[in-house]
Amino acid sequence: xxxxxxxxxxxxxxTVEHLQLSVPPIVLGFLISIPLGxxxxxxxxxxxxxxxxxxLLYTIPSLALLPILPVILGISFLSPLNLTVALTxxxxxxxxxxxxxxxxxxxxxxxxxxxxxxxxxxxxxxxxEFPLAGPVVLAGVRVAxxxxxxxxxxxxxxxxxxxxxLFTNGYQRTIVAEILTGVVMVVVIALVVDFLLAxxxxxxxPWAPRRQRRVRAGAVPLSVVGGAA
Amino acid sequence: xNLLADAFAWIFSxxxxxxxxxxxxxxxxxxxxxxxxxxIAAVIAIPLGYFIGHTGRGRNLAIGVSGAARAIPxxxxxxxxxxxxxxxxxxxxxxxxxxxxxxxxxLAGAYTGLEAIDRRVVDAARAVGMTEWxxxxxxxxxxxxxxxxxxxxxxxxxxxxxxxxxAYVNLGGxxxxxxxxxxxxxxxxxxxxxxxxxxxxLVLDGLFALVQHxxxxxxxxxxxxxxxxxxxxxxxxxxxxxTV
Amino acid sequence: MFTARNKGRLAxxxxxxxxxLALSGCASGDPLDSGTDDSGSSETITIGxxxxxxxxxxxxxxxxxxxxxGFTVERQxxxxxxxxxxxxLENGDVDLFPEYTGNLLQFYSPDTTATTSDDVYAELADAxxxxxxxxxxxxxxxxxxxxxxxxxADANNLASLEDLAAVTVPLTLGGAAExxxxxYGPAGLLSVYGAxxxxxATGDTTVEDLLAGTVNIANVYSADPRIQTENLxxxxxxxxxxxxxxxxxxxxxxxxxxxxDVINAVQAKLTPExxxxxxxxxxxxxxxxxxxxKAWLSENGLI
Numbered sequence: 001x002x003x004x005x006x007x008x009x010x011x012x013x014x015t016v017e018h019l020q021l022s023v024p025p026i027v028l029g030f031l032i033s034i035p036l037g038x039x040x041x042x043x044x045x046x047x048x049x050x051x052x053x054x055x056l057l058y059t060i061p062s063l064a065l066l067p068i069l070p071v072i073l074g075i076s077f078l079s080p081l082n083l084t085v086a087l088t089x090x091x092x093x094x095x096x097x098x099x100x101x102x103x104x105x106x107x108x109x110x111x112x113x114x115x116x117x118x119x120x121x122x123x124x125x126x127x128x129e130f131p132l133a134g135p136v137v138l139a140g141v142r143v144a145x146x147x148x149x150x151x152x153x154x155x156x157x158x159x160x161x162x163x164x165x166l167f168t169n170g171y172q173r174t175i176v177a178e179i180l181t182g183v184v185m186v187v188v189i190a191l192v193v194d195f196l197l198a199x200x201x202x203x204x205x206p207w208a209p210r211r212q213r214r215v216r217a218g219a220v221p222l223s224v225v226g227g228a229a
Numbered sequence: 230x231n232l233l234a235d236a237f238a239w240i241f242s243x244x245x246x247x248x249x250x251x252x253x254x255x256x257x258x259x260x261x262x263x264x265x266x267x268x269i270a271a272v273i274a275i276p277l278g279y280f281i282g283h284t285g286r287g288r289n290l291a292i293g294v295s296g297a298a299r300a301i302p303x304x305x306x307x308x309x310x311x312x313x314x315x316x317x318x319x320x321x322x323x324x325x326x327x328x329x330x331x332x333x334x335x336l337a338g339a340y341t342g343l344e345a346i347d348r349r350v351v352d353a354a355r356a357v358g359m360t361e362w363x364x365x366x367x368x369x370x371x372x373x374x375x376x377x378x379x380x381x382x383x384x385x386x387x388x389x390x391x392x393x394x395x396a397y398v399n400l401g402g403x404x405x406x407x408x409x410x411x412x413x414x415x416x417x418x419x420x421x422x423x424x425x426x427x428x429x430x431l432v433l434d435g436l437f438a439l440v441q442h443x444x445x446x447x448x449x450x451x452x453x454x455x456x457x458x459x460x461x462x463x464x465x466x467x468x469x470x471x472t473v
Numbered sequence: 474m475f476t477a478r479n480k481g482r483l484a485x486x487x488x489x490x491x492x493x494l495a496l497s498g499c500a501s502g503d504p505l506d507s508g509t510d511d512s513g514s515s516e517t518i519t520i521g522x523x524x525x526x527x528x529x530x531x532x533x534x535x536x537x538x539x540x541x542x543g544f545t546v547e548r549q550x551x552x553x554x555x556x557x558x559x560x561x562l563e564n565g566d567v568d569l570f571p572e573y574t575g576n577l578l579q580f581y582s583p584d585t586t587a588t589t590s591d592d593v594y595a596e597l598a599d600a601x602x603x604x605x606x607x608x609x610x611x612x613x614x615x616x617x618x619x620x621x622x623x624x625x626a627d628a629n630n631l632a633s634l635e636d637l638a639a640v641t642v643p644l645t646l647g648g649a650a651e652x653x654x655x656x657y658g659p660a661g662l663l664s665v666y667g668a669x670x671x672x673x674a675t676g677d678t679t680v681e682d683l684l685a686g687t688v689n690i691a692n693v694y695s696a697d698p699r700i701q702t703e704n705l706x707x708x709x710x711x712x713x714x715x716x717x718x719x720x721x722x723x724x725x726x727x728x729x730x731x732x733x734d735v736i737n738a739v740q741a742k743l744t745p746e747x748x749x750x751x752x753x754x755x756x757x758x759x760x761x762x763x764x765x766x767k768a769w770l771s772e773n774g775l776i
Contacts, residue, residue, distance in 0.1 A: 003759045010761065059434045061390030063407055064423040071232050071420060076560075146300045153302040154394065158411070159524060161551055167305045169551075172677045173526050173756045176312050183305040190300030249653055249672040316681040399650075399674045409650035409674065412554055 003177040018162040022149045029091025037099025058093035062154045083155040091144040098140025102133035135208045138201040149190040235417035250405050259402040262392045266327030267385045274332045278339020298333040303391040311398050323395045331384035338380010342373025374444045382437035521558050521567040522550040531571040533766040541776050542735045572723040575716030588713030608722040611743040615696040616718030619708045626706040633709035637668035647675035647688030657714050665714050698753040742773040
């Protein structure tokens with residue numbers, strides 16, 4: 001454990017960098033997913049297409065996607081932008097599906113009632129449908145957040161510094177404490193962010209049930225989503 | 230695009246059959262590790278998942294563990310286990326990592342599959358006089374199969390992606406060309422192998438999706454009424470599947 | 474929805490999300506503005522390093538030496554491959570990089586025939602593109618070398634690479650994944666020394682694999698302390714398969730003169746044994762590059 005005590009500032013610095021790499025894909029992914037999820041929900045045609053594409057994208061292993069992106073985007077092969085775009089893609093793949101599912105789960109009777117009361121389509125979406133879909137959307141955001149934080153480490157293979165540096169450096173110098181610290185820190189950050197998001201959800205949606213209700217017949221739970229490493 | 234053409238030329242070049250890592254061999258090795266780890270993970274996770282799903286006990290723990298396991302960085306886990314288990318036992322260390330990463334998805338697939346079943350069906354089975362074991366094997370497992378297969382599918386794909394990363398520790402498999410290609414600046418090699426990996430993942434995903442579709446018990450498919458959603462709330466009233 | 478209470482919650486939520494965006498916005502790791510704010514200032518030197526712990530130590534030594542001389546230093550370590558950092562060096566995003574003469578020469582002139590330290594250094598000066606130059610090379614080297622265990626050497630009478638062709642057991646070479654395609658890899662061994670070897674991409678665990686016997690020859694970098702501690706035998710290279718690879722500072726030509734004195738003083742003090750000792754401190758004693766650099770600089774009277 002000597003290594004751990006000697007390297008607090010390194011760990012701290014890498015943690016900050018790690019977070020800075022994780023946040024943009026999650027936020028961007030969320031913003032992009034809202035219109036995409038709505039499209040998938042609203043039009044049957046786009047639903048099939050969108051969800052299939054999302055599923056396929058999430059299936060692509062990260063180390064394979066990272067070299068393909070520079071070719072498509074025309075940017076430098078080892079630019080950190082590759083990692084950001086790849087992570088955003090994975091985040092969108094998760095969240096678009098969850099937003100689509102969430103909107104589907106809103107009781108149509110409520111939607112009709114809102115229209116009956118005089119809500120226009122735009123206001124109805126933001127005032128009624130989206131808030132009611134909130135808990136499921138949040139579940140998707142949490143999964144995407146945890147997944148993104150974990151995936152940032154793969155950037156170590158294309159030279160993007162994050163907590164993943166502790167893996168390759170520790171492996172090179174055969175210092176187990178270093179790799180272990182890296183793994184533990186990533187897990188801790190992911191769980192903390194997950195917890196904070198849950199809290200944020202409770203803050204913004206006080207009407208949502210605290211405990212996750214039993215799954216309805218037919219709904220595919222997000223916990224089953226696995227995919228890209 | 231020139232680069233794309235180079236990549237395909239790389240994939241189909243006869244050189245792929247020579248050298249320290251011939252392409253067919255790499256694909257075979259990759260699939261071997263994937264199926265081995267998926268099988269082991271399934272053997273561990275499915276009975277556990279069924280227990281949790283049938284009895285309802287340990288559910289929160291399982292959810293917590295699944296959530297936490299998703300947070301584990303697979304790349305770090307492989308390197309850690311290789312150093313801990315020993316560099317002479319890389320396949321073993323890597324397989325342990327793969328299994329650990331595949332278990333959460335399969336576990337989730339197993340217990341949510343059982344949870345998603347209408348309680349009344351289970352009650353009816355109990356009322357008819359089935360023992361707990363019969364309920365599990367004759368009712369819950371068949372009905373839970375689609376979600377279970379979905380969980381195995383997710384787990385297998387997670388493992389495929391992790392095997393790609395394991396090339397860093399010289400495990401073989403398709404990731405090797407990317408690891409070798411980056412310092413050599415051989416973009417045809419990198420892109421070519423990336424394409425092969427993506428195709429492999431998609432084919433695997435498609436096969437599992439097919440199985441998931443085929444595995445739905447015939448009785449369930451027959452009894453489904455088409456779910457109707459109104460496209461505009463101004464039209465007729467919604468007709469939902471009967472909830473009585 | 475927009476009651477007073479809910480507005481409060483919404484506002485708080487917006488603040489949280491805004492904070493998250495702001496955190497990501499002022500990221501120094503933001504991919505779109507890598508260190509350009511420093512290229513204008515003549516006092517700030519940006520130093521990079523490879524994703525190799527030994528290289529990072531040397532970079533840290535340069536950094537602390539320059540800081541001691543009054544420069545402001547920005548560290549961008551572990552940039553990774555030459556593809557990534559050479560463009561940054563050329564356009565001024567990075568000013569200084571510890572490099573190795575032979576490998577760097579091979580990068581720019583793959584067909585070079587120079588092999589000795591002086592020849593390589595001379596050719597390197599010409600091969601570099603406009604805008605890049607090198608300062609003095611040190612005597613310390615960290616180059617590829619083929620090693621076998623003492624037992625294997627004794628059993629097969631090996632002292633030099635020329636002896637490999639006569640070995641009767643199958644030979645497997647271990648090293649970084651890209652070694653398979655390098656000119657001094659299996660192809661080079663065959664054409665220069667007539668030895669046929671298989672290949673296994675052992676990467677970072679090459680030495681462990683050599684000791685365990687999964688490979689019988691390994692490419693171990695010459696500054697690796699384990700060559701001595703594990704009693705490995707470095708096979709001699711009379712025909713010059715490997716280029717000499719001395720530690721040399723690669724600098725952006727514009728700032729070369731301002732830092733030459735400081736860095737050349739460091740280079741003069743860096744010896745082969747010294748470099749090995751630095752590596753020992755990193756891997757065996759598990760010390761950080763900062764501590765190692767500070768200790769080395771004070772021992773050598775440079776701080």
